Amino acid sequence: MISNQILQNTIEGLKGIMRIELCICDTEGKVLATTFPDAEEYEFSVLAFVESPADSQVIQGYQFFKVFDEHQLEYVLLARGAGDDAYMAGKVVVFQIQNLLVAYKERFDKDNFIKNLLLDNLLLVDIYNRAKKLHIDINVRRVVFVVETQTENDTVALETVKGMFSAKSKDFITAVDEKNIILVKELKPGESYEDMDKVAKMILDMLNTEAMATVHVAYGTIVNEVKEVSRSYKEAKMALDVGKIFYSDKNIVAYNNLGIGRLIYQLPVSLCRMFIKEIFDGKSPDDLDDETLVTINKFFENNLNVSETSRQLYIHRNTLVYRLDKLQKSTGLDLRVFEDAITFKIALMVVKYMNYIETLDN
Amino acid sequence: MAGISFRDVTKTFPNGKAAVRDFSLEIGDGEFVVLTGPKGSGKATVLRMIAGMEPISGGELKIGGETVKNGSLEKRNVGMIFQHFTLYPGMTVYDNIAFLMKLKGEPEEKIRPLVEQNARLFRIENLLSCYPRELNDLQKQYVAMARANVHGPEAFLMLDLLGSLDASARKRARERLKELYDQIRTTLVYATDDAEEAALMGARTVVMRRGTVEQVGVPSELKKNPCNFFVAQFMNGSAFGSSEVEIVKGKTAVEAMGKGFSVDVPAEWVSRLERGGYLGKKVLLGYTTCRPADEGGESEETKPEAGCEFFFFDRETGKAVL
Numbered sequence: 001m002i003s004n005q006i007l008q009n010t011i012e013g014l015k016g017i018m019r020i021e022l023c024i025c026d027t028e029g030k031v032l033a034t035t036f037p038d039a040e041e042y043e044f045s046v047l048a049f050v051e052s053p054a055d056s057q058v059i060q061g062y063q064f065f066k067v068f069d070e071h072q073l074e075y076v077l078l079a080r081g082a083g084d085d086a087y088m089a090g091k092v093v094v095f096q097i098q099n100l101l102v103a104y105k106e107r108f109d110k111d112n113f114i115k116n117l118l119l120d121n122l123l124l125v126d127i128y129n130r131a132k133k134l135h136i137d138i139n140v141r142r143v144v145f146v147v148e149t150q151t152e153n154d155t156v157a158l159e160t161v162k163g164m165f166s167a168k169s170k171d172f173i174t175a176v177d178e179k180n181i182i183l184v185k186e187l188k189p190g191e192s193y194e195d196m197d198k199v200a201k202m203i204l205d206m207l208n209t210e211a212m213a214t215v216h217v218a219y220g221t222i223v224n225e226v227k228e229v230s231r232s233y234k235e236a237k238m239a240l241d242v243g244k245i246f247y248s249d250k251n252i253v254a255y256n257n258l259g260i261g262r263l264i265y266q267l268p269v270s271l272c273r274m275f276i277k278e279i280f281d282g283k284s285p286d287d288l289d290d291e292t293l294v295t296i297n298k299f300f301e302n303n304l305n306v307s308e309t310s311r312q313l314y315i316h317r318n319t320l321v322y323r324l325d326k327l328q329k330s331t332g333l334d335l336r337v338f339e340d341a342i343t344f345k346i347a348l349m350v351v352k353y354m355n356y357i358e359t360l361d362n
Numbered sequence: 363m364a365g366i367s368f369r370d371v372t373k374t375f376p377n378g379k380a381a382v383r384d385f386s387l388e389i390g391d392g393e394f395v396v397l398t399g400p401k402g403s404g405k406a407t408v409l410r411m412i413a414g415m416e417p418i419s420g421g422e423l424k425i426g427g428e429t430v431k432n433g434s435l436e437k438r439n440v441g442m443i444f445q446h447f448t449l450y451p452g453m454t455v456y457d458n459i460a461f462l463m464k465l466k467g468e469p470e471e472k473i474r475p476l477v478e479q480n481a482r483l484f485r486i487e488n489l490l491s492c493y494p495r496e497l498n499d500l501q502k503q504y505v506a507m508a509r510a511n512v513h514g515p516e517a518f519l520m521l522d523l524l525g526s527l528d529a530s531a532r533k534r535a536r537e538r539l540k541e542l543y544d545q546i547r548t549t550l551v552y553a554t555d556d557a558e559e560a561a562l563m564g565a566r567t568v569v570m571r572r573g574t575v576e577q578v579g580v581p582s583e584l585k586k587n588p589c590n591f592f593v594a595q596f597m598n599g600s601a602f603g604s605s606e607v608e609i610v611k612g613k614t615a616v617e618a619m620g621k622g623f624s625v626d627v628p629a630e631w632v633s634r635l636e637r638g639g640y641l642g643k644k645v646l647l648g649y650t651t652c653r654p655a656d657e658g659g660e661s662e663e664t665k666p667e668a669g670c671e672f673f674f675f676d677r678e679t680g681k682a683v684l
Contacts, residue, residue, distance in 0.1 A: 159465055163450035198446065205444035205521075209510065210462065212437045214415045249375035297378040311679075312572075352377070 002097075002104050007033035010096060020089040021080035024097070027073055036080065046076050056090070058082045063090045069101045110134050114172045114184060117226070118144070118233045131226050137170070137186075138225060143196055144232040145183040145219045146240055147203060152178035156211040164206060184229060187222060193256060196222070200252045218243060218253045238265065245356045246349055260346070264353050272350045279347045280331060286351065288327075295323050296335065296344070304341055364391040364426035366412055366517070366549065371421035373407050373573070381407040382573040385421070389551065394543050397553040398560035399570030400596070405553035406444075407573070409519045412551065414438045426516075441515030445522035447506045449494040455481075456490040459509045480508040483545070484538075500531045504538070517549035524559060536562060557597050561585070569593050586671070591680040594648045594673050603666065606677065607647040609640050618647050618674075623665045631674055634683050640674070645683065648673040 011022040015035045023034040027050050029043035042060065049057060049064045050073065056065045063086045067075040075097060079090035113130050116122050122130070131138055149157050158173070161181050165171040172184040185199065200217045207213045220235030235255035243253030246261035258265075264272075276284070285293070295313065299320075302308040310320040324335055333340040366389040373382040382404040389395050397405045410416035411423060414430070414437050423430040425438065449458050457464070459477045481487040484504040494502060503523065510518065524532045524539075540563070543550050554560050560567050561581035569576045569584060569592075577589045581597070588594035595602050607618035609627065616627045616635065625647075627635065635641060649670040666672065674683040 156462070156465060163453065163461060164448060166452060201446040202448050205446040206448060208410070208413075208415060209442035209444050209447065212413065212415065212442075214410075246377060248377040249379040249381060293378070301379070 002100055004032045006100070007097070010100065011035055011093065014089075014093055014096065018089045018092070020086055022089075022093055023078040024067075025076045025078070027076065029076075032075070039078070042078060046078075049076060056087070063087050065090045065094045067094050067097050067101075069098070069105075074101065106134065110136065110172065111174050114174050114229075115176055118174075118176060118182065118184075118230050120230050124227060127227050136226060138227075140170075140226070141187040141191075141222050141224055142226070142229055142232065143185050143187065143219055143222045144229060144236045145185060145196075145200065145203065145217060146233070146236040147181040147183070147207065148179055148216045148218075148240055149181065149207075150214045154181075154211065154213055157181060157207050157213040157215065160206055160211045160213075161203065164203070182233065184233075193222070193254065197252070197254065200254070204251050216240060216243060216251055216253070218255070220255045241265065241356075245352050260349065264346070264349050267350070267353070269354060269357055272354050275350055276347060276354070279333070279343060283330075284351060285348055286355075292323060292327060295320065296327070296348075299324070299335055300341070300345060304336060304338070306336070364516075365389060365424075366551075367422075367424040368408075369422040369424075371411070371423050372419050373404070373411065373416060374419045380573055382411070384574055387568060387575060387578070389549060392547045392549055394550045394552070394563075394565040396560045396563045396565050396567045397551060397570060398557055398567055398596075399555065399576075401555050402572075403555075403570040404573035405555070405570060406521055408570075409442070409521055409551060409553055412438070412517065413440050413442060413519060438517075439513065439515055440517045440519055441510035441513065442519045443506050443510050443521075443523050445525055447523075449497075449502055449505055449509075451494050453493075454490065455486060455492050455494075455497070455505050458494070458505055459512050461509070463512070476512050477508075480512045483511070483542070484508040498531075499527055500535055503527070503535055507539075507542070511546070515548065517551065520550070520552045522554050522556075523552070525554065525556065532559075540564075557599055561597065569596060571596075587682075588648075588673060589682055591646055591648060591675040591682075594675070594682075598650050601650050602648060603651045603670075604646060604648045605666070606644055608644050609635050609642065609674075611641055616641070618645075618666075618672075620647065620665070625666050625672070627674075628672055631672060631683070635674060638676075638683050640683060644677055646675040646677050646680070648675060 007024050011024060011033055012035055015022055021036040023036065023039040023042070024032045025046045026032055029046040031039045042062070045059045045064070049059065056063060058064070061080065061082055063079045063081065065077040065079070066073055067077055077090055077093055077097070079086045079093065113134055113136070117127060128138060147157070147161065158175065158181050161183060162173050165173055165183060165185070170186040174182050176182065196219055200219055204215065204217050207215045218236045218239035220232030220239065223229060223232045239253045239255040239258060242258050242261045242265045243250060245265070247253060298313055299309045302312065306317060306320055310317045313320065328334045331344070333344050335341045335344060368385050368387045371382060371385045372380060374380045385404070385408065397408060399405060407416055411418055412425070418430065450461060453461065456477055459480060460473045463473045463476070477490070478487065481490055484507055486501060486504050486508060489497065489501060489505070497505065524535050527535055552563060564581065566578065567581050567584060568578045571592055577584055577593045584593060584597045588597060591604070595604070605620045607620040610617050610619050616632045617624050618627050635645070647666065649666040649672050651670060675681060676683060
C-alpha cells in the first residue's frame with residue numbers, strides 16, 4: 001500500500017497549491033494523513049459516509065469523497081468547505097490519489113515480474129503478456145548486475161543503488177535474497193561491455209564511498225530479449241562465485257572475462273579428484289607448508305623469474321632454487337618448466353574449487 | 363581521526379595475491395599526503411584499509427593511536443570520493459548532499475543548515491535546486507566533495523578524483539582542493555596513478571610499487587634524488603631517458619660511455635661512483651631529457667646531452683648510487 005508519508009506529502013503539496021485543508025482516512029475512519037488538527041473528530045461521520053451509497057457528500061462543513069481502487073473502496077477524503085471550490089479541489093485530490101494507487105501497483109507488479117523473470121518462474125507466453133501489460137520493452141538489450149553486500153539487508157546500499165538508477169525508469173532494481181542487490185540495466189544504442197565495466201566501477205565506488213559498504217559486483221552477458229534476462233542473471237551469479245573462488249583480489253567480475261576459472265568451475269568434482277590424485281598422488285597442495293605456497297605464488301606472480309622472485313622474497317637465489325628442487329622431488333613437477341608450471345597452477349585452482357564445493361556441502 | 367600509522371602492514375587476498383606488502387607509513391593528524399604509483403600498486407587497498415573496509419592481514423595499523431585488529435572490519439568516520447563517483451541523477455544538488463542524512467532519518471532542521479554550510483564552502487550554494495544534468499564536470503566534483511564533507515569526516519580519502527577532468531578544470535579543481543584543505547585542515551590522503559598530478563599537489567608524496575613504499579618525500583626531492591630507477595622513471599615520466607653505460611676514467615674526466623655516446627660524469631657523481639666501486643663497471647644511467655620523449659622518439663633511443671640531469675643506478679638492483 002502507499003505509505004502514509006507519501007499520502008501526507010501529496011495532500012500537503014496540493015494544499016499549498018489550492019489553499020484547501022485536506023484529510024485522508026481509511027475505511028474504518030482512522031486518519032492516515034491530514035493538513036489540519038483534530039481530524040479524528042470526524043471518525044463517525046467517515047464511518048457513516050462509508051456505509052452510504054453516495055460517492056461524495058457535504059458533512060459538517062466538509063466535502064467527503066470516496067477513493068476507489070478498481071471499484072474497491074480504499075480511502076475517504078475530506079476537503080474543507082461546502083462550495084464548488086472545495087468540491088473541485090476534492091475531485092482533483094481523488095484523481096491524484098487514484099493515479100498514485102495505479103502507479104504503486106504497477107511498480108509493485110513490475111518488481112514482482114522482474115523477480116519471477118530472474119528466477120525462471122514464468123512461462124514464455126506469460127513473459128510476453130505481462131511485459132506488454134507492464135509496458136516493458138521486449139526487444140531491448142539488457143544486462144544483469146549482481147551486487148553482493150557483506151552485511152545482510154544493507155538498506156543504505158540498496159537505497160544508494162536505487163538513487164543511482166531509479167531516475168531511469170527502464171532500469172530495475174530488486175533483490176531476491178538478503179545479500180544480493182540486482183540491477184537489470186537497459187543499454188542505450190551503442191553501449192558495450194566497456195560501458196558496462198564503467199557502470200560496475202561506478203556502483204563499486206559509490207557503494208564504497210557513500211554506503212561505506214564492502215561489496216562485490218558481477219555482471220552477465222548482454223542479452224537482446226526480455227526472456228533472456230534470467231540467463232544474464234545466472235551468468236552474473238556464476239561470475240560472482242567464480243570470482244570468490246579464484247579472483248578474490250578483484251571486486252568486479254564480468255562473466256565474459258572469467259578466464260580459466262570458468263572452465264574449472266564447470267568441471268565435475270569426480271573429475272577434479274581424479275586430476276588431483278594424478279598430479280599429487282593422493283596428497284593435497286594444502287599439505288604444503290606456508291613458506292612453500294608463498295614461494296610458489298610469488299614465482300608465478302613474477303612469471304617464473306628466479307632472480308626477481310628471490311629479490312621480492314628477500315632470499316638468496318640458491319635458496320629459491322633449493323625450494324623449487326625440493327618441490328620437484330615431492331611432486332615431480334619442476335616449476336621452472338612452463339608445462340609443469342601450468343599443470344601446477346591449474347591443480348592449485350582445482351583444489352581451490354574443490355575446497356569451495358566442500359564448504360557448500362557443509 | 364588523529365594520526366594514521368602503518369607498520370609492516372600486509373594485505374593478502376584469499377587467492378594468495380598480495381596487494382600490500384610490508385607497508386610502513388606515518389600520516390600526521392591533519393596532514394595532506396599523496397599516494398602515487400602505477401595501477402595495481404596497492405593505493406586503493408591502502409585507502410580501503412584506512413576506511414576500515416579492507417581487513418589487514420599482518421603488521422600493525424594504528425588509527426588515532428589505537429591498534430586496528432588483524433582481520434577486523436570497522437567503519438570509520440571518513441569522507442571518501444573515488445574516481446567513478448556519480449551524483450544521484452533524479453535528485454537535486456540539495457538532495458544529493460542530504461541523501462544519507464535523510465536515509466538515516468535526520469530531521470530537516472538539522473539537515474538544511476549542514477547542507478547550506480557545505481554548499482557555501484564549496485561555492486555551490488546557487489546550485490542547490492539544480493539537477494546533476496544541469497551541472498558541468500567541475501561543479502559535479504564540488505557537489506561530490508560537499509556530499510562527502512557534510513558528515514564532518516575525520517579524514518578525507520580520494521582516489522584519482524581529478525582524473526576524469528580536462529586540463530583546465532583539473533587545474534581549478536586542484537587549486538580548490540588545496541584551498542579547502544587549508545580551510546578544513548582535515549587529514550587528506552589523495553591517491554593517483556598520475557605522477558604529474560601527484561607532483562602538482564605539492565604535498566608529501568609516497569611512491570608505491572607492487573604494494574610497497576618505494577620512497578617518501580616532497581615531489582621535488584623525489585624527482586631530484588630518487589632512491590632507485592623506478593622512482594626516477596615514474597616521477598620524471600616522459601622526460602626521463604635511460605641507457606646502460608660503462609664508467610671510464612679518462613684523461614681529464616670520468617666519463618660514462620654508452621652506445622654511440624659518451625658524457626662527462628658530473629663532479630658530484632664521480633665521488634659516489636668511485637666510493638661504490640663502479641669505475642670500470644657498467645651502470646644504468648638515467649637522465650631527464652630536455653624535450654619530451656614523444657618529440658624525440660622512443661626514450662630508449664634518445665641520448666643524454668648537455669643540460670640534462672643525470673642519475674646513476676646499480677645495474678643489478680636498480681638502486682641509486684649513493
